[in-house]
Amino acid sequence: MSSKSQACAQALIDLVRCYPRLCVLTGAGVSTDSGIPDYRDEKGEWKRPPPMTHQAYMQGPLARQRYWARSLVGFRLLAGAEPGRAHHTLAALEAQGFIEGIITQNVDRLHQKAGSKRVVDLHGRADLVRCMQCNLLVRRHVLHDHLATLNPDWVGMDAEIAPDGDAYLDNVDFSSFRLPDCPRCGHGILKPDVVFFGDNVPRWRLDRAMSMLDDSQALLVVGSSLMVFSGFRFARHAAAKGIPVACINRGHTRADALYTLKCEASIDESLTALLAGLSGAQTARATTD
Template sequence: MSSVPGASEQALIDLVRRHPRLCVLTGAGVSTDSGIPDYRDEKGEWKRSPPMTHQAYMKSHLGRQRYWARSLVGFRLLAGASPGRSHHTLAALEAQGFIEGVITQNVDRLHQKAGSKRVVDLHGRADLVRCMQCNLLVRRHVLHEHLAELNPDWVGMDAEIAPDGDAYLENVDFSTFSLPDCPRCGHGILKPDVVFFGDNVPRWRLGRAMSMLDDSQALLVVGSSLMVFSGFRFARHAAARGIPIACINRGHTRADALYTLKFETSIDESLTALLAGLSDAQASPGATG
């Protein structure tokens, strides 16, 4: 496939008309208009320090204290975020039959809040917390209420918000932050039910996402640099199967050589134009696919 950077919006409309069952793969860029920061710049480099790894979280009690202290301050932004225009446009495209499903690398559940029905949360859900010993699942807001009771001095702190409900708290003694035990088994480590860096996507979830891609006629990447392999693998799989790939993302991505079309344009504007163009084509009596 030869990539066509800077392609026209009509080219994307035409591609979807020829391949009307899209699998959409989204990343942090689709949620930035909802006030949630992203991780990488237009070169695909980290904007800030990489997030905590799974291994560091599981091995270090102080690391977990740091994580939950920052989360108690920062997660309110993620919890209170509303879907943006891009989320609603993707839901509308699904409702009109153009989208087979959405694979999202985000953990904010904004696609579901916007009305998308067929969504694979590739990296899990930030609104749930799992005990790593007994697998108990609890709502995150319930745990945060308990954390606030245990750590009242931390509740009113103000800090710059980082991606995925983190907050920048520096030069703070996290060793004073109290962590609760699992309410069921009493000793398991409580961890957000998300895939941290260094961890693996569960096999059943990966299989569901791959099946969604295999049932589709084209792949549309939206707001992701695909620098993490868990997302890049879908572009690689689509290319290997000869499935056309379009991308809407500003700057470099790991899959630039694989795209049929690439748009370094506003996600909101590009998706809105796509919806309008496809709706016009459906309404036109002489339209052909």
């Protein structure tokens, strides 16, 4: 383990001893070891072209054809991803009572796969598709099977995989890509049940996440630059209420001025050492008692 990770873990152990009930806010950096690319570099700038916006998706069929063609190629990585060490460690910390809940900006459901029970999927779920007209929910793999039947020439196409099940297909004509109608209402736009850039987090989901934070003693940000306001608001809310805010993330974040503690170290190593330190302390207390 690096000296940075050791120092980070010890600082986090000290923090959790004072504030033993954490709310954890996670971003793309938690899932990179599962093979899912992240969005931003250490300066908080885009590594890749910005993703689809809600407005573009809803305004024209060509944007939707482009989205689903790329998704048909790229989503297999997201669908097949397995939880990494960070996901499993956070689940273990929750099981031991140190985590009140997790607010995740990711849509990959890897926290749940790792065993975390109290998770708010802030930006929704990539494994579901919603009709924007009649509100029907469809499993995404069912829609992808239909898309593959309608567009057999696109199946198996090779491309570089992008975040959230996207793929880079350059200089491609998407106008012939066939999109299915909603199987219930017959004319609604089918859209992944996720919050695209430019869209708003549903109020009920935001309220649940804020309640989780208010019931906690400290906020731990893991693997997020917080450049998007939907995540930054939690750090701002915590700081305004006097709730300590800690962060494990390499590089610049939007909330740097708000942190009680910031660690620019390995997420996996730091969380693993945090769990070992806290578990060791619990065992020592139990033996003494």
